[in-house]
Amino acid sequence: MTMIMVPEEDWRNLHDMLEQIIDFITRRNADDSSSEWIESEEARKLLGISPKTWQNYRDQRLIPFSQIGRKIYVNRADLDTFLRSHRIAPRK
Secondary structure, three states: OOOOOOOHHHHHHHHHHHHHHHHHHHHHHHHOHHHOEEEHHHHHHHHOOOHHHHHHHHHOOOOOOEEEOOEEEEEHHHHHHHHHHOOOOOOO
16 A cells, blocks of 8 residues: 655645535536426326327336336436437438
8 A cells, every 4th residue: 555645735635626526526417407306297298209108118118117006207307318319310
């Protein structure tokens, strides 16, 4: 095992900087809109699909969802992933 000696002031600066980075990442993750849960109807409207198509997507488990009673919720990040996986590239 190798040990490196660092002056105390440098160590404190490094420690403070790491704490700031951790705080920034924590705040960013908390504010991240992709972690937002939206209701089924809003998800369907974002995708521009009919209620029957939305039902088929859920039946086929194409998009992960949560259900509490009769309410269905979808994570916005899962919708983004679904849209990216069905993206059609432009012709060259």
